[in-house]
Amino acid sequence: MATTSRTSGSPLALRLLAGLASLVLAGPAVYLVIRNFTADADPANLLFSERTLGPLRRTIVLATLVSVSTAALGTGLAWLTTRTDLPARRLWRVLLVLPLVYPTFLGAAALVRTLNPGGLVNDLLTNIGVDRTPALQGLWGSWLVLTLLTYPYVFLPVAARFAQLPASIEQSARLLGNSPWKVFQQIVLPQAAGSIAAGTLLVFLYTISDFGAVAILRYDTLTRAIETNQLNRPVALALSLILLLLAGGVVTAERFAQRRRVTTTNSVRGDVGGAVPLGRTRPVALVAVGVTALLGLAAPLGAIVEWSVRGLAQGRRLRVDAEDIALVTWNTLWVSTIAALATVLLVLPIAFLYGRYRSRAGAIGNAVAISTFALPGILVALAGTFFIRQTTWTFETFHNTFGILIFAYMVRFAALAMGTTLLAVRAVPDRLRDAAETLGANGVRRFTSIDVPLMMPGLLAAGGLVLLSTMKELPISLLLSPFEFETLATRIFGTFNEAFVTEAGLMALVLVTISFFATWFLVIRPSK
């Protein structure tokens, strides 16, 4: 891709690519507006009805709480696992990403199964005299579960950012006599502010789009109202538009906040790790990391293992065999990998236009990509169908093909790749490119020998987020996959929904396992 030209403005090819990408990304929003008109929906009237205001308020309260807690948890864990002498840092860096991989309907159900009255933890605690554990439910239950399942949206990009900072920053500061906390607060945190904000924004948007967790935890949000009214189209469409407007508002607000924030982005990868000795706080740090992994990863796993093992022990006939599982695992892996690559490629032009050339069009593309993340996947899928059916040619070319499936994944998850890619673009120092230009390297050469290597950790983190999210994605995979193409997530959903919990449990174990290796490959190898 030609990323620079002799002129100081952005190259035409880049602008065209970014414009095309933005157009694709705007698809679901355009669809929603059109359908609100054609279905005679009345969003303005609905907004001020009792039926909407309550769920809307609860949605905002929950999303705000989850954002605050994930920002703190994700950043803290990222710092501990990249900048300190915490034991087994690299293993923690993989394990702490994994809660992301539970589809929320499954993760929430599994957490409830393990922690709620009558579950495994309750059974264990009876031995020490605790009769009945409190039930995870309502606002605080949803808050805890969503915090545990979404903090990796902050953890992953922030850890990638921390991994890029030279250790010398902290060392010099410490030599000047500053306490570790002060160093963290004044030196390290500002370096990661952009990543933290980007990750937290994703958490906020994910939370308002989620139905799986809040449904299980019985907390009434806007997505519940949408879900209840699915077949009552005017209401569902109007509510979805309200959701999108909420998302757009938050994304815009974040941009204004970002303008006032001074971010230092230039950096070169340096000697990383072991920089800050934890000293006596080491046990505390280990407990923090351990408890998070225990609740976010092990607790759901407990229920999943219970479903699998109990079911196998009952000796009943299983509805899936090893061959089925192998096939859907392979399907999941390759389709997610392509989706991840395609999504990073889609957002890259927008990230360059916005990050390097500070273009207004780039800023809009960025905002569109991110706001779309608040829309439930079903809407992205329906939008895809709506657009391709407009002409015979598009329908015949795209319907029931991998093309439309990958497109939908790209639109659904562009937000995940966008923030991190943008930061990666901005982290490339101008002086390096200038030097290369002086030495006579052309645009392509500068892109491949300077931009790409420097951006690589960020791009891998971006792709990794998309990969893990695609592996668990449900509504798009169900609706747009070519007929009879199935993924682990769709099979887990099908079996779990019909209470074939053993089959669902076994496939969930496979999903967690392949995610572990994918994360290892994406997160650990590049930081070697």
Add this chain to the structure above:
Amino acid sequence: MALRRNYNTRPPRLTAALTAVALLAAACGSSDNTAATTENDLEGAAAEIFSGDCAAPVETELTIYSGRDEELVGPVLDAFACSSGISVVTNFGDPTDLALALVEEGDRTPADVFLSKSPGSVGFLQGEGFLQPLSNDLLGLVSADNAADNGTWVGITGRQRVLVYNSELVSEDDLPDSIFELTGEEYRGQVAIPATNGSFQDWFTVFRAQEGNDVAAQWLADMVANDAIVTESNRPTVDAVGRGEFNFGLVNHYYNFQQAEALGDNHQALNHNFAADDIGSLVIVTAAGITSTTTSPDEAQQLIEFMLSEAAQTYFTTDSLEYPLGSGVSPAEVLPALDDSGSDFDVTFDDLGNGLEETIAIIEESGIFR
């Protein structure tokens, strides 16, 4: 398509094999091409449903949008493909989502047959004009109660509404005969209602039609006043009752069997049937319809007839523990017999599509979501 699930691999492989056989036969000048059946290579449950030789393949391909899960209907569809020679392509998914997708696809949809877990989404499709009337022969395969009055869909199997209860915490003697008892003080804060769920909403629509709007809305308001717990769907309700998180849930009969089978004594819940003439004992049907855009209405009808055949109905009840609706098949032994005086209520699922809108409005206005 290259990637198919194992028992679905049969039709294309079969087609290829048969084409080869046919070509070979033609090349050899054989005149025996009328008996082009092949060996039955179905596996597992599908082989039990159909054990004869597979029919010669015909050119027609049926596309099925199945809101019923693969684990349940997959073997029946495979058996049909083998027995009829018609190849079957299936798009599995959530019935509501599939119905919405079908409407977006409009008259370009490839769907020939739509299968649903409950009547709501077929009613919706009928309302949008996407279903065609079924023949009287087909409708006659089930009792009039189990098909749409306007003849656009037919029931395949039944799932009975029951009260699932925790068998450690609740004594059998204390179980109610009617849903109207659940508004009493002894049930305060202990009864879960999956109010977002399609089968509950469909049940409530019939409840309104049967007992009148006022009665139904009042019952729900009383349940809310009695601190009823709102849950998302059947499975998590059954799960929570099995753990003793709360004592009761209003669900379809079917889930508790699956959960108990998988978890053994880690799951302490049983189904309780209300009195046969109580609205709480309603049987919700899983439904099938034929799209108005299909180019193969005869084959589509053949498929639905097959699903109502004795072999398929026997499979549905023995394997999935659903209530059979066709071919005079009796329910599996573990299922309590349905009281045939069921015509005590004159239940029809007519107008479910239109009724759904008001049902949702009443549920939302009841204040159950909070």
